[in-house]
Amino acid sequence: MFKSILNKGRRLAGIGSVAAALVVAAPAMAQDKEPIVFGGSIPLSGVFAFAGVHLHAGLTDYTTWINSEGGINGHPVKYVMEDTGYEVDRSVAAFKKITGSNTVPVYYGDSTGFMKTIASELNSRGTTLMSGASFATALTNNEQYPYQFIPGPNYSQMFGIILEYIATQGKEGDMPTVAFVYSDTEFGKDPVENGKAKAAEMGIEVVEEIVTKPGSVDVSAEILKLRRVRPDFVIFHGYVLSPINEFMVQMRQMGLDTQFMGTFWSSDKLIINKMGEDADGYMGVMPYNYYDSAESGPVLDALRATAEKSDPEAGYRPTGYMQGWFNAMVWTEVVKRTMDAGKELTAENMAESLASIENWDTGGIIGVPVTVQDMSFPVGRIWRVNAKEARYEPVSDWIHLD
Amino acid sequence: MDWLFFGEISLAGLAMGGLYALIGLGFVIIYKATRVINFAIGEIMMFAAYLFLAFAGGMEMSPWVALPLAVLGGSLLGGVIEKVMIRPMLGESSISVVMVTIGIASILVGVVEMIWGADPQLLPGFLPRKPVFIGEMYLAPKIAYGFLIGAAVLTIYLLYFRFSRGGVALRATASDQAAAYSMGINVRRVFNLAWVFGSLAASLAGVLVAATGGLSPQFGAIGLSVLVVVIVGGLDSIVGALIAGVFIGWLETVAGAYLGGEYRMPATFAVLAVILIFRPYGLFGTHEIERV
Numbered sequence: 001m002f003k004s005i006l007n008k009g010r011r012l013a014g015i016g017s018v019a020a021a022l023v024v025a026a027p028a029m030a031q032d033k034e035p036i037v038f039g040g041s042i043p044l045s046g047v048f049a050f051a052g053v054h055l056h057a058g059l060t061d062y063t064t065w066i067n068s069e070g071g072i073n074g075h076p077v078k079y080v081m082e083d084t085g086y087e088v089d090r091s092v093a094a095f096k097k098i099t100g101s102n103t104v105p106v107y108y109g110d111s112t113g114f115m116k117t118i119a120s121e122l123n124s125r126g127t128t129l130m131s132g133a134s135f136a137t138a139l140t141n142n143e144q145y146p147y148q149f150i151p152g153p154n155y156s157q158m159f160g161i162i163l164e165y166i167a168t169q170g171k172e173g174d175m176p177t178v179a180f181v182y183s184d185t186e187f188g189k190d191p192v193e194n195g196k197a198k199a200a201e202m203g204i205e206v207v208e209e210i211v212t213k214p215g216s217v218d219v220s221a222e223i224l225k226l227r228r229v230r231p232d233f234v235i236f237h238g239y240v241l242s243p244i245n246e247f248m249v250q251m252r253q254m255g256l257d258t259q260f261m262g263t264f265w266s267s268d269k270l271i272i273n274k275m276g277e278d279a280d281g282y283m284g285v286m287p288y289n290y291y292d293s294a295e296s297g298p299v300l301d302a303l304r305a306t307a308e309k310s311d312p313e314a315g316y317r318p319t320g321y322m323q324g325w326f327n328a329m330v331w332t333e334v335v336k337r338t339m340d341a342g343k344e345l346t347a348e349n350m351a352e353s354l355a356s357i358e359n360w361d362t363g364g365i366i367g368v369p370v371t372v373q374d375m376s377f378p379v380g381r382i383w384r385v386n387a388k389e390a391r392y393e394p395v396s397d398w399i400h401l402d
Numbered sequence: 403m404d405w406l407f408f409g410e411i412s413l414a415g416l417a418m419g420g421l422y423a424l425i426g427l428g429f430v431i432i433y434k435a436t437r438v439i440n441f442a443i444g445e446i447m448m449f450a451a452y453l454f455l456a457f458a459g460g461m462e463m464s465p466w467v468a469l470p471l472a473v474l475g476g477s478l479l480g481g482v483i484e485k486v487m488i489r490p491m492l493g494e495s496s497i498s499v500v501m502v503t504i505g506i507a508s509i510l511v512g513v514v515e516m517i518w519g520a521d522p523q524l525l526p527g528f529l530p531r532k533p534v535f536i537g538e539m540y541l542a543p544k545i546a547y548g549f550l551i552g553a554a555v556l557t558i559y560l561l562y563f564r565f566s567r568g569g570v571a572l573r574a575t576a577s578d579q580a581a582a583y584s585m586g587i588n589v590r591r592v593f594n595l596a597w598v599f600g601s602l603a604a605s606l607a608g609v610l611v612a613a614t615g616g617l618s619p620q621f622g623a624i625g626l627s628v629l630v631v632v633i634v635g636g637l638d639s640i641v642g643a644l645i646a647g648v649f650i651g652w653l654e655t656v657a658g659a660y661l662g663g664e665y666r667m668p669a670t671f672a673v674l675a676v677i678l679i680f681r682p683y684g685l686f687g688t689h690e691i692e693r694v
Binding site (some may be wrong): 007016045049050052053180184210211212213217218219220221223224225227228239240242243245246249250254256275372394 | 410411414417418459509515517520521522523531532534540541542543545579591611614615616618619620655658659662664666667691
């Protein structure tokens with residue numbers, strides 16, 4: 001326990017010093033070319049810090065790795081970030097500060113709120129392409145947010161992938177029934193209307209919709225409602241851990257054989273670590289291979305090696321780490337394509353380069369070649385918790401939405 | 403109307419309301435004796451729940467040993483806060499003292515993030531998992547047993563305040579500090595005692611609520627939502643906190659079940675608004691009349 005506290009303290013102290021320094025400089029490299037700056041408003045503290053520290057680690061490790069590979073067309077990469085506490089005003093301030101003192105072609109936004117707030121400035125500047133922690137459906141509206149993209153499927157597409165899977169699980173020709181359980185937040189409500197429309201289109205009946213406060217809440221009453229409609233599947237969205245555990249445990253105590261599924265931020269190993277045996281059978285949609293999956297590929301192997309080298313004691317790297325790495329990987333691809341085309345690194349040119357991505361091999365990060373559609377990567381796979389092995393295992397093929 | 407469903411929902415709400423009452427008691431005891439609204443009560447709850455996690459999870463103690471240790475730890479924290487940070491503020495304006503409690507809340511969140519990290523946590527299970535049926539009505543076991551533990555502690559509190567010397571001293575100080583002082587009551591000690599007992603109630607509620615809904619550094623926000631309970635019941639009324647706690651718990655749950663989860667808070671705040679219009683000092687609060 002004491003050792004664990006010390007270790008966490010040391011890690012936090014390390015993160016703090018990085019945040020204080022503001023800049024994670026690229027290692028000394030032989031290249032003479034101007035560095036390409038990856039900027040970031042990163043939530044190292046505040047309510048999203050549990051993911052922010054891993055996003056940051058993924059971005060940092062990717063920077064180390066790409067520099068060891070020679071950078072982008074010989075340009076070293078410099079990752080410049082600032083802690084935001086997951087507060088929009090601080091994220092905006094960080095953006096202004098970092099872009100004020102650097103030329104920043106690509107930037108990591110820590111929340112949907114920040115990315116929406118900064119959109120008009122991003123559009124008028126025309127210098128920076130942005131992605132980040134958000135998978136918000138709204139950000140794939142190209143007219144309003146032409147210079148922002150989603151590093152995976154948006155939340156509506158995640159619901160689409162889950163519903164595609166559920167549609168294959170019917171018995172004797174009957175479509176399974178589903179219930180949506182989501183938090184009373186912008187994040188939680190994001191995919192619900194599109195999810196209902198998609199379910200109706202597929203002939204899947206949504207038998208109940210439950211809205212809860214996010215996080216630590218009592219959900220006994222909501223569970224009693226689900227007991228009456230007995231859905232075959234419950235899809236959670238807008239949570240990280242609680243109250244998913246309470247729904248699963250209490251509904252199983254009631255003898256229901258409902259299956260439980262969640263979207264990206266509800267599908268990390270945290271669920272297995274905290275729920276133990278109770279997590280068995282929980283399923284999540286994930287656009288990336290898990291760090292500890294049996295899958296491999298040149299970039300996935302490099303990711304594991306870099307992660308192991310940067311913090312040998314860390315062990316498993318959460319999905320936030322994979323997300324941070326993948327963001328930076330897409331930036332690299334976009335910057336490289338724009339440079340190769342002999343174009344300036346403007347937001348418009350980079351957005352064009354992004355849109356040109358077709359059947360892109362991500363080196364094992366995503367298990368199939370991916371194509372960008374409407375500034376997102378509408379691909380994912382359903383993974384199921386094997387509690388005994390303490391890991392997620394794939395139960396579907398990769399599903400690429402058209 | 404499905405009366406069985408209504409009965410089950412009501413039971414769940416009343417049981418949760420019992421825990422709200424326990425948190426409300428933490429507010430009221432401190433306010434009654436010291437006239438300080440403790441905005442750090444939620445964070446004291448959170449700290450005690452993390453102590454439980456450390457004892458029962460990290461140190462693998464029996465949960466039944468960890469529970470009293472965590473609750474004692476939380477109450478000790480309350481006593482230390484009073485002595486080190488609140489007592490020097492005696493005589494200062496009430497807004498300054500409130501700001502100190504808000505500062506304490508931030509410090510506690512920071513300390514917890516430093517020690518346990520920012521990840522959400524689940525407490526080791528220590529309440530029975532067998533479903534509870536009252537007649538045909540189902541009640542979640544964690545809520546049922548949490549309510550029973552909370553009710554037992556509430557009863558002990560009420561008996562203590564009614565019959566013990568400490569309880570009489572606390573009531574006397576709450577009633578008239580100067581008179582209590584002149585009668586030889588150690589008012590400073592009573593202040594400290596109030597923080598210890600208030601924090602003890604909140605700490606127990608913290609562990610029980612966290613056992614139901616999970617724990618994170620943001621867990622303390624629940625303390626603020628229970629502020630509605632004590633304003634409805636009356637900031638200086640123990641009976642008010644108990645009745646309003648149970649009522650608000652019931653109302654919130656019934657509103658959530660029949661209108662949707664997004665109506666839980668509006669329903670309770672609507673009640674708060676009505677109460678503030680007709681009884682600004684709460685249902686059972688003291689109506690102070692100052693004559694010039």
